[in-house]
Amino acid sequence: MEELTNVPQLTMQISGFNLVFNTQTIIMTWIVMAALVIFGFLATRRARLIPNPIQVVAEMLIGIFYGFTRDALGEDLAKKYSPLICSLFMFLLLCNWLGVIPKLTEPTKDLNTTLGLGILGFIIAHYSGIKVKGFSDYIKEYFQPIFFMAPLNIIGELAKVVSISFRLYGNIMGGAIIILVVSHLVYSLILPPFLVFFFGLFVGSIQAFVFTMLTLVYISLQVK
Amino acid sequence: MLETVHFTQAAQYIGAGMAIGFGAIGAAIGEGYAAGIANESLSYRPETSGDVIRNMLVGQAIAESAAIFSLIISIILIFSEPSQQFILFAWIYISAGLSMGLSAIGSGIGAGLTAGNACHGIVRQPGNSSSIIRTMLIGSALCQDPAIFGMVVAILLLFLDFSSVPLYPGWAVMLGAGLAIGLAAIGPGIGCGLAAMEATSGVARNPVTSTNTNRIMLIGMSIAQSTAIYGFVISLLLLFTSHEESVTLTASLGLLGAGLSAGFGGIGPGIGEGATAAGAVKWISRSRENTGILTRTMLVGMAVAESTGIYALIVALLLIVVL
Numbered sequence: 017m018e019e020l021t022n023v024p025q026l027t028m029q030i031s032g033f034n035l036v037f038n039t040q041t042i043i044m045t046w047i048v049m050a051a052l053v054i055f056g057f058l059a060t061r062r063a064r065l066i067p068n069p070i071q072v073v074a075e076m077l078i079g080i081f082y083g084f085t086r087d088a089l090g091e092d093l094a095k096k097y098s099p100l101i102c103s104l105f106m107f108l109l110l111c112n113w114l115g116v117i118p119k120l121t122e123p124t125k126d127l128n129t130t131l132g133l134g135i136l137g138f139i140i141a142h143y144s145g146i147k148v149k150g151f152s153d154y155i156k157e158y159f160q161p162i163f164f165m166a167p168l169n170i171i172g173e174l175a176k177v178v179s180i181s182f183r184l185y186g187n188i189m190g191g192a193i194i195i196l197v198v199s200h201l202v203y204s205l206i207l208p209p210f211l212v213f214f215f216g217l218f219v220g221s222i223q224a225f226v227f228t229m230l231t232l233v234y235i236s237l238q239v240k
Numbered sequence: 241m242l243e244t245v246h247f248t249q250a251a252q253y254i255g256a257g258m259a260i261g262f263g264a265i266g267a268a269i270g271e272g273y274a275a276g277i278a279n280e281s282l283s284y285r286p287e288t289s290g291d292v293i294r295n296m297l298v299g300q301a302i303a304e305s306a307a308i309f310s311l312i313i314s315i316i317l318i319f320s321e322p323s324q325q326f327i328l329f330a331w332i333y334i335s336a337g338l339s340m341g342l343s344a345i346g347s348g349i350g351a352g353l354t355a356g357n358a359c360h361g362i363v364r365q366p367g368n369s370s371s372i373i374r375t376m377l378i379g380s381a382l383c384q385d386p387a388i389f390g391m392v393v394a395i396l397l398l399f400l401d402f403s404s405v406p407l408y409p410g411w412a413v414m415l416g417a418g419l420a421i422g423l424a425a426i427g428p429g430i431g432c433g434l435a436a437m438e439a440t441s442g443v444a445r446n447p448v449t450s451t452n453t454n455r456i457m458l459i460g461m462s463i464a465q466s467t468a469i470y471g472f473v474i475s476l477l478l479l480f481t482s483h484e485e486s487v488t489l490t491a492s493l494g495l496l497g498a499g500l501s502a503g504f505g506g507i508g509p510g511i512g513e514g515a516t517a518a519g520a521v522k523w524i525s526r527s528r529e530n531t532g533i534l535t536r537t538m539l540v541g542m543a544v545a546e547s548t549g550i551y552a553l554i555v556a557l558l559l560i561v562v563l
Contacts, residue, residue, distance in 0.1 A: 084374075087451065162543075168469065172462060175469055178392060179385040183305070186391055190308035193315050219301055226302075226381040233378060237458060 041126040048110045048123060052103075078102055084229070088236040093144075097235065100140070104133070105228040112188060112220025116212055122220075124188045127181070130227075134181030137231035138173075145238030154238075180230050187223045191215030244327055251330035255337030256317040259394070262341030263310025263348075266429070270303040270352015277356030281363035288366050292359050295373055299355020302380045306344035306351070306387040306429075313340040313394045326403060331411040335418030336394040339475070342422030343390025343429075343468075346510070350383035350433020357437045361444025368447045375443045375454055379436025382461050386425030386432075386468040386510075393421045393475045406485035412492035413483060416499025417475040420556070424471025424506025431464040431514020438518040442525030449528045456524055456535055460517025463542050467506035467513075467549040474502035474556045481560065498559035505552020512545040 026037045059074035067075065081102035086094040108124065115122040123129045146154045158169045195215060199208045278296040282289055317333055358376035362369045397414065405413070439457035443450045478499060483491075520538035524531050 168466060171469055171473060172466065175385070175389070175465075175472065179382075179388045182388045182392055183381065183384055186309045186312060186388065187305050190305070190312050193312055194308070197315065219305075222298055222301055222377070226377055229374065229378055230381060233454075233458060237455075240455070 038126055038128060040121060041123050041129060044114060044121055044123040045111075045129065047120065048107060048114060051110055052106060055106075077106065081105060081228075085232060088232050089239060093148075093239065097144075097232075101228055101232050104231060105224055108133075108184070108224035108227055109221060112224050113216060115188075115192065115220075116216040122188050122192070122216075124184055125192055127185045130181040130185045131177075133184075133227070134177045137180065137234060138177045141231075141234045141238045142173075144235055148239045176234060180227060180234075184223050184227050187219055191219055247327055248329045248333065251333040252317045252320065255333040255335075256314040257337070258334070259310045259317065259337040259341040260307070260314040262338075263307050263344035266345035266348025266350075267304050267307035267352070268348070270348045270350070270355070270433075271300045273349075273352045274299050274303065274355035274359065278359040281360045285363050285366070288363055291362050291366060291369050295362055295369070295376070296355065296359050298373070299351070299358055299376060299380060302377070302384070303348050303351035303355060305384055306347040309387055309391045310340050310344045313337065313391065313398075316398060320398070326407070328402060328405060328407050328410045328414070331414045332397050332402060335414045336397040337418075338415075339390045339397070339418035339422040340387075340394040342419075343425035344387045346426040346429020346431075346433075347384045347387035348429070350429045350431070350436065350514075351380035353430075353433040354380040354383065354436040354440055358440040358444075361440050365444045365447065368444065371447060371450050372440055372444050375450065375457070376436070376440050378454065379432070379439055379457060379461070382458070382465075383429055383432040383436060385465055386429045389468055389472040390421050390425050393417060393472070393479075396476075396479060400479070405483070408485055408487050409483040409492045409495055412494075412496040412499075413478050416496045417478040418499070419496075420474040420478065420499040420502040421468070421471045423500075423503030424474075424510075425468045427507035427510025428465045428468040428514070429510070431510040431512070431517070432461045434511075434514040435460045435464060435517035435521055438522040442521055446525045446528070449525045452528060452531055453521055453525050456531070456538070457517065457521050459535070460513070460520060460538060460542070463539075463546070464510055464513040464517055466546065467509045467552075470549060470553045470556075471502045471506045474498060474553070474560070477557075477560055494559045498556040501552050501559065502556040505549055505556075509546050509549035513542045516541045516545060 024038070024040045026039050028035045028037070055070065055074070058070045060071075062068065063071060078098070082094060082098040085098040085101050089097055111122055111124045111129070114120050115125070142154075145157075149157075158166045160169070191211075192215075195208060195211045198211055202208070274296055278292050282292055313336060317337060354376050358372050361372045365372070397418065402410070402414070435457055439453050442453045478495060483495065486492075516538055520534045524534050527534075
């Protein structure tokens, strides 16, 4: 059970500040990023009219997520935001699938990763809201329906960041804990691989999609 | 000292039992409902069984995540060290279990209701299954928000350092914080589920209106969740304001009362506003041209239903600030 509480950390002293790095999470995130860069390179290196298999996958992903973004934001903004939405999904999908490979762990099992992505979505949504509607209309939104609702509206916006990041963290962490406990109980016989595939591949894909869609929905609520 | 260790350890086990025990209620009801509706719908059109079963499993996996959150808190409670010197930790463990377990009830039911109606919708409009599944995923994921607030409070209770808090209002602060978000999350979870359930049916009935329907569903759900947010705010206020030590029972019970007020006060408005949003979303899919008036009526109705939740919030704030 000690795997649960054991987080490899590196502490550095830089100009009086104690900087703590979760080394495992950082290494896993870099592995995911490297995999995505290689995928992008292979998909576009020899782009042809008759595509190779990797190009097919890439075109399918881009097509699907461009469609979703267009439905939510309209034709103009979709050109700008669909690369973000598509790459967010690919990143999260690979992050959640990484735990299937032995010795590797999901970076999304660390709250720092999911909270970082949640804050990223929050900043992008509010930036695009200010840009599209203008600052005064953006501020007016907070005083809807009555002016004294403003503090509650602000708390509601912040609660979205909490809920979106804890949802992903809770699901991935929960899957990892269930796999660990069941493996411990059955002496790692027979059951764990099925659980790994259920929680790693199935739940991981659903949660990656949900996180991406909610980021898109939050952007669209600000823009319209 | 030995007595303290026994008490805290017993509290850990009680908390773990309550977390997963209460947490399993909602998810199980929701998943069962989803499976039942899927079966019923398949009898109309058995050839869509592949799509429906896939959608049922996806929906059930989302409904299950509230129970998975409860499981995390239970496991943390069972395996954390009971070596604390303070009897206050016993109350912290019980409260963490209560906040997670109770808050998962509504979310599980809500997500299950959504999944069930999505299965029905796919049978009705098999060609439109992708947009139905998308509405279901967004809707049932947002039903989980109250459970997530409960999990955040439970994690804060377990991992923050409360060793400087005096025991005598302290036990009531901890229990109040857990009950405030735990109880307040039940209603909004079910209410959001009602709204999302009608939204999936609406998208299935009239796919052209899916953008409108989704938008009104999101607005309705975010207002229906506001009482869960009140409960969350009261929990955080209780945990993060400093309380003077006092051995009289009134001070402690006042703080516990604040938690109970915000908690019970949140149940009704959550369900009621969810029903309002469900009505609006249902009829927007049938008469799209009246979206404006339906939205306005929904907002006015919700504001009135919300008022009782605001009374509860005011009483809770009075109990915390004035006493």
